[in-house]
Amino acid sequence: MKIVFTAKGDSWDSPMDPRFGRMDTLLLFDEEKDELKAFSNNTEGMDHGAGLQTAKKVIELKPDVIITGNGAGEKALEILKKYDLKIYIGAGDLSVKEAYKAYKNGILERQL
Template sequence: MRIAVSAMGRDLDADLDPRFGRAMYFLILDPNGTIEEVIENSTNMNAMKGAGIQAGKILADKKVDVLLTGHCGPNAFKALNAAGIKVAVELSGTVREALERFKRTDVKFAGGPNVEGHW
Protein backbone atom coordinates (compact mmCIF):
# COMPACT_ATOMS: atom_id res chain seq x y z
CA MET A 1 0.00 0.00 0.00
CA ARG A 2 1.30 3.45 -0.97
CA ILE A 3 0.32 6.26 1.38
CA ALA A 4 0.76 9.92 0.37
CA VAL A 5 0.91 12.66 2.99
CA SER A 6 0.82 16.39 2.21
CA ALA A 7 3.75 17.81 4.17
CA MET A 8 5.64 20.98 4.91
CA GLY A 9 9.00 19.16 4.96
CA ARG A 10 10.80 16.13 3.66
CA ASP A 11 10.77 13.75 6.65
CA LEU A 12 8.42 12.05 9.08
CA ASP A 13 8.82 14.78 11.70
CA ALA A 14 7.72 17.49 9.29
CA ASP A 15 4.32 19.05 9.88
CA LEU A 16 1.47 17.82 7.76
CA ASP A 17 0.51 20.53 5.26
CA PRO A 18 -3.24 21.15 5.68
CA ARG A 19 -3.54 22.28 2.05
CA PHE A 20 -3.63 19.49 -0.49
CA GLY A 21 -3.25 21.12 -3.90
CA ARG A 22 -0.77 23.71 -2.71
CA ALA A 23 1.09 21.54 -0.24
CA MET A 24 4.86 22.04 -0.18
CA TYR A 25 5.69 18.33 -0.48
CA PHE A 26 4.08 14.95 -0.85
CA LEU A 27 5.76 12.14 1.03
CA ILE A 28 4.95 8.67 -0.24
CA LEU A 29 5.26 6.10 2.55
CA ASP A 30 4.74 2.42 3.05
CA PRO A 31 2.65 1.42 6.09
CA ASN A 32 5.83 0.92 8.17
CA GLY A 33 6.76 4.56 7.73
CA THR A 34 9.54 4.04 5.19
CA ILE A 35 9.74 7.04 2.86
CA GLU A 36 9.56 5.69 -0.66
CA GLU A 37 9.49 9.01 -2.43
CA VAL A 38 9.54 12.76 -1.73
CA ILE A 39 7.73 14.86 -4.31
CA GLU A 40 8.28 18.61 -4.42
CA ASN A 41 5.02 20.32 -5.28
CA SER A 42 6.44 23.79 -5.99
CA THR A 43 4.87 24.09 -9.46
CA ASN A 44 1.39 23.58 -8.08
CA MET A 45 2.08 25.63 -4.96
CA ASN A 46 2.47 28.67 -7.18
CA ALA A 47 -0.10 27.72 -9.81
CA MET A 48 -2.72 30.31 -10.68
CA LYS A 49 -5.41 27.69 -11.01
CA GLY A 50 -5.93 23.96 -11.07
CA ALA A 51 -3.44 23.14 -8.30
CA GLY A 52 -5.71 20.50 -6.79
CA ILE A 53 -6.33 18.82 -10.14
CA GLN A 54 -2.62 18.65 -10.97
CA ALA A 55 -1.69 17.45 -7.49
CA GLY A 56 -4.34 14.76 -7.85
CA LYS A 57 -2.82 13.74 -11.18
CA ILE A 58 0.66 13.49 -9.63
CA LEU A 59 -0.61 11.11 -6.96
CA ALA A 60 -2.59 9.13 -9.54
CA ASP A 61 0.50 8.77 -11.73
CA LYS A 62 2.47 7.64 -8.65
CA LYS A 63 -0.12 4.90 -8.06
CA VAL A 64 -0.94 6.07 -4.57
CA ASP A 65 -3.70 4.23 -2.68
CA VAL A 66 -4.42 6.62 0.20
CA LEU A 67 -3.93 10.33 0.82
CA LEU A 68 -3.61 11.81 4.31
CA THR A 69 -4.23 15.58 4.29
CA GLY A 70 -6.09 18.48 5.87
CA HIS A 71 -8.43 19.94 3.28
CA CYS A 72 -9.54 18.76 -0.12
CA GLY A 73 -11.55 20.92 -2.52
CA PRO A 74 -14.08 19.77 -5.15
CA ASN A 75 -11.79 19.58 -8.21
CA ALA A 76 -9.02 17.84 -6.27
CA PHE A 77 -11.55 15.38 -4.90
CA LYS A 78 -12.90 14.65 -8.36
CA ALA A 79 -9.37 13.88 -9.62
CA LEU A 80 -8.44 11.73 -6.59
CA ASN A 81 -11.74 9.92 -6.71
CA ALA A 82 -11.27 9.09 -10.40
CA ALA A 83 -7.89 7.60 -9.52
CA GLY A 84 -9.49 5.51 -6.77
CA ILE A 85 -7.39 7.21 -4.09
CA LYS A 86 -9.03 7.25 -0.67
CA VAL A 87 -8.79 10.66 0.96
CA ALA A 88 -8.42 11.05 4.74
CA VAL A 89 -9.05 14.68 5.73
CA GLU A 90 -8.87 17.02 8.73
CA LEU A 91 -5.53 15.64 9.85
CA SER A 92 -2.90 17.76 11.60
CA GLY A 93 0.35 17.38 13.57
CA THR A 94 3.38 15.65 12.06
CA VAL A 95 3.54 13.23 9.16
CA ARG A 96 4.44 10.48 11.65
CA GLU A 97 1.39 11.24 13.81
CA ALA A 98 -0.89 11.22 10.76
CA LEU A 99 0.48 7.83 9.71
CA GLU A 100 -0.01 6.42 13.23
CA ARG A 101 -3.62 7.63 13.24
CA PHE A 102 -4.19 6.06 9.84
CA LYS A 103 -2.78 2.75 11.08
CA ARG A 104 -5.10 2.88 14.13
CA THR A 105 -7.93 3.53 11.62
CA ASP A 106 -8.50 6.75 13.57
CA VAL A 107 -9.04 8.88 10.43
CA LYS A 108 -12.03 10.28 8.64
CA PHE A 109 -12.34 9.35 4.98
CA ALA A 110 -13.98 12.01 2.85
CA GLY A 111 -17.03 11.08 0.81
CA GLY A 112 -16.71 14.41 -0.98
CA PRO A 113 -14.76 17.65 -0.79
CA ASN A 114 -14.49 19.06 2.73
CA VAL A 115 -13.80 22.66 1.64
CA GLU A 116 -14.91 24.96 -1.18
CA GLY A 117 -12.72 25.50 -4.23
CA HIS A 118 -9.92 28.09 -3.79
CA TRP A 119 -9.94 27.47 -0.07
Protein backbone atom coordinates in the same frame (compact mmCIF):
# COMPACT_ATOMS: atom_id res chain seq x y z
CA MET B 1 0.20 -0.38 0.52
CA LYS B 2 1.35 3.06 -0.60
CA ILE B 3 0.32 6.19 1.29
CA VAL B 4 0.72 9.83 0.19
CA PHE B 5 0.93 12.50 2.90
CA THR B 6 0.53 16.24 2.25
CA ALA B 7 3.55 17.54 4.12
CA LYS B 8 5.73 20.57 4.82
CA GLY B 9 9.00 18.67 4.66
CA ASP B 10 10.58 15.38 3.76
CA SER B 11 10.66 13.32 6.97
CA TRP B 12 8.43 11.57 9.48
CA ASP B 13 8.91 14.52 11.85
CA SER B 14 7.73 17.08 9.26
CA PRO B 15 4.44 18.84 9.95
CA MET B 16 1.50 17.89 7.79
CA ASP B 17 0.38 20.51 5.27
CA PRO B 18 -3.37 21.00 5.75
CA ARG B 19 -3.72 22.01 2.09
CA PHE B 20 -4.09 19.52 -0.74
CA GLY B 21 -3.63 21.51 -3.95
CA ARG B 22 -0.94 23.83 -2.67
CA MET B 23 0.84 21.40 -0.37
CA ASP B 24 4.57 21.87 -0.12
CA THR B 25 5.64 18.23 -0.44
CA LEU B 26 4.09 14.92 -1.39
CA LEU B 27 5.53 12.26 0.90
CA LEU B 28 5.07 8.71 -0.36
CA PHE B 29 5.39 5.87 2.14
CA ASP B 30 5.62 2.36 0.75
CA GLU B 31 4.69 0.07 3.65
CA GLU B 32 5.99 -3.07 1.91
CA LYS B 33 9.44 -1.57 1.33
CA ASP B 34 9.36 0.55 4.51
CA GLU B 35 10.49 3.45 2.33
CA LEU B 36 9.63 7.16 2.55
CA LYS B 37 10.20 9.36 -0.53
CA ALA B 38 9.60 13.10 -0.95
CA PHE B 39 8.37 14.88 -4.08
CA SER B 40 8.13 18.66 -4.42
CA ASN B 41 4.69 19.94 -5.41
CA ASN B 42 5.63 23.33 -6.97
CA THR B 43 2.13 24.84 -7.24
CA GLU B 44 2.57 27.93 -5.04
CA GLY B 45 2.86 30.34 -7.98
CA MET B 46 -0.21 29.06 -9.80
CA ASP B 47 -3.27 31.32 -9.90
CA HIS B 48 -5.69 28.49 -10.76
CA GLY B 49 -5.68 24.72 -11.12
CA ALA B 50 -3.32 23.82 -8.26
CA GLY B 51 -5.66 21.09 -7.02
CA LEU B 52 -5.94 19.54 -10.47
CA GLN B 53 -2.16 19.57 -10.96
CA THR B 54 -1.60 18.05 -7.54
CA ALA B 55 -4.22 15.35 -8.17
CA LYS B 56 -2.40 14.38 -11.37
CA LYS B 57 0.94 14.19 -9.53
CA VAL B 58 -0.60 12.04 -6.81
CA ILE B 59 -2.12 9.66 -9.36
CA GLU B 60 1.31 9.20 -10.99
CA LEU B 61 2.63 7.92 -7.64
CA LYS B 62 -0.12 5.23 -7.59
CA PRO B 63 -0.99 5.38 -3.88
CA ASP B 64 -3.76 3.44 -2.18
CA VAL B 65 -4.36 6.14 0.43
CA ILE B 66 -3.97 9.93 0.70
CA ILE B 67 -3.70 11.54 4.14
CA THR B 68 -4.17 15.31 4.32
CA GLY B 69 -5.55 18.10 6.46
CA ASN B 70 -8.56 19.82 4.94
CA GLY B 71 -9.11 17.48 1.99
CA ALA B 72 -9.07 17.85 -1.74
CA GLY B 73 -11.21 20.46 -3.49
CA GLU B 74 -14.16 19.68 -5.73
CA LYS B 75 -12.25 19.59 -9.03
CA ALA B 76 -9.40 17.49 -7.66
CA LEU B 77 -11.93 15.07 -6.15
CA GLU B 78 -13.53 14.60 -9.58
CA ILE B 79 -10.20 13.27 -10.87
CA LEU B 80 -9.33 11.24 -7.77
CA LYS B 81 -12.74 9.50 -7.74
CA LYS B 82 -11.80 7.76 -10.99
CA TYR B 83 -9.11 5.78 -9.16
CA ASP B 84 -9.36 3.29 -6.34
CA LEU B 85 -8.10 5.74 -3.71
CA LYS B 86 -9.09 6.47 -0.15
CA ILE B 87 -8.62 10.00 1.18
CA TYR B 88 -8.42 10.67 4.90
CA ILE B 89 -8.66 14.18 6.35
CA GLY B 90 -8.16 15.86 9.71
CA ALA B 91 -4.39 15.47 9.98
CA GLY B 92 -3.51 19.14 9.41
CA ASP B 93 -2.21 19.81 12.94
CA LEU B 94 -0.12 16.64 13.18
CA SER B 95 3.35 15.54 12.17
CA VAL B 96 3.57 12.98 9.37
CA LYS B 97 4.37 10.26 11.93
CA GLU B 98 1.38 11.27 14.08
CA ALA B 99 -0.88 11.32 11.00
CA TYR B 100 0.24 7.80 10.08
CA LYS B 101 -0.53 6.57 13.60
CA ALA B 102 -3.93 8.32 13.56
CA TYR B 103 -4.73 6.64 10.23
CA LYS B 104 -3.68 3.21 11.53
CA ASN B 105 -5.81 3.73 14.66
CA GLY B 106 -8.89 4.72 12.63
CA ILE B 107 -9.02 8.26 14.02
CA LEU B 108 -9.03 10.25 10.75
CA GLU B 109 -12.21 11.09 8.86
CA ARG B 110 -12.67 9.68 5.38
CA GLN B 111 -13.30 12.16 2.53
CA LEU B 112 -13.36 9.63 -0.31
